[in-house]
Amino acid sequence: MRAGNFVIGVEDIDYAPIMSTGPDGEFRGYARELLDLFGQRHGHRFDYRPLPAKRLTAEHAAGRLDGVFPDNPNWEGEAKRGLALTYSQPAVPFQDVVLVPRARRDQPVHELGVVRGFTPKRFMPLIQSGDLHVTEAGDPSRLIRMALAGRVDGVHVALPVARYQLKQLRLPDALVPSTTLPSAPYEHHYRLSSARHAELVVQFDRFLREEQAALATLQRRWGLGAGS
Incomplete structure (x- = not known):
């Protein structure tokens, strides 16, 4: 070409x-x-x-x-x-994860934050059953702040994006992967x-x-x- x-x-x-x-x-x-x-x-x-x-x-x-x-x-x-x-x-290459405050690592996630326009398709059965409610934010920075403030139980985001945002906030270890909503395969x-x-x-x-x-x-x- x-x-x-x-x-x-x-x-x-x-x-x-x-x-x-x-x-x-x-x-x-x-x-x-x-x-x-x-x-x-x-x-x-x-x-x-x-x-x-x-x-x-x-x-x-x-x-x-x-x-x-x-x-x-x-x-x-x-x-x-x-x-x-x-x-x-x-x-x-990256991995999608659900991150939660460390104290909530093993607790159920009922309120999940996502970036507006992103659809967490692997959780659709939980969303459709009403066991999981989705709250949208305009960008990952707001999403991370929502989790830190307790406005949502966890956030669905690409792992490198979350690490970048937490580093900007000087809180690199404030959020950890949820054990109740496992991370997606590396993809x-x-x-x-x-x-x-x-x-x-x-x-x-x-x-x-x-x-x-x-x-x-x-x-x-x-x-x-x-x-x-």
């Missing part, structure tokens, strides 16, 4: 260190450096366009984006109906998708396979990888 310029829609959210958009509108974090490295290896130039999650799919469907990151086949199913998307292999949620450039996604997959040493270094620097 020839080098080219591409507009990549990215989620406008503070989910550091995985990704964040600053007040200046600049896309930052591990995801930015991952995509930049991919672009450098193949001579591509990416114009990152931060958008709310639901706008990403709409703009992609309208042909105003060349790709979206992060994306996942399980997200926005109805909005994507009829849209032929090519997805990359999983690209960002990758985030993929690159494209409706217009399947060849770009294929090239990205090859990059993920061939650059594992460079990516491991990048993950360590951003606090991702195994156990994160």
Whole structure:
């Protein structure tokens, strides 16, 4: 595939260190450096366009984006109906956890905080039965503060994001994994998708396979990888 310029829609959210958009509108974090490295290896130039999650799919469907990151086949199913998307292999390694104050580690979680727009699908049976109620917050920083203040029993968040936020608060050990709502398996949620450039996604997959040493270094620097 020839080098080219591409507009990549990215989620406008503070989910550091995985990704964040600053007040200046600049896309930052591990995801930015991952995509930049991919672009450098193949001579591509990416114009990152931060958008709310639901706008990403709409703009992609309208042909105003060349790709979206992060994306996942399980997200926005109805909005994507009829849209032929090519997805990359999983690209960002982390683990989703439910964190609670240390004193509540072994106690039931009835009120769970989540970032607005995120759906904890593995807990849907508990939510549908009424045993678990979900409270939303606009960003992980607010979510963590809600747990620390006792406004929710626990929070559902990516482990590296929680560690980053707790470090900013100088309370690195204030929240611990719940034993009653266990952590998800170590996995990758985030993929690159494209409706217009399947060849770009294929090239990205090859990059993920061939650059594992460079990516491991990048993950360590951003606090991702195994156990994160």
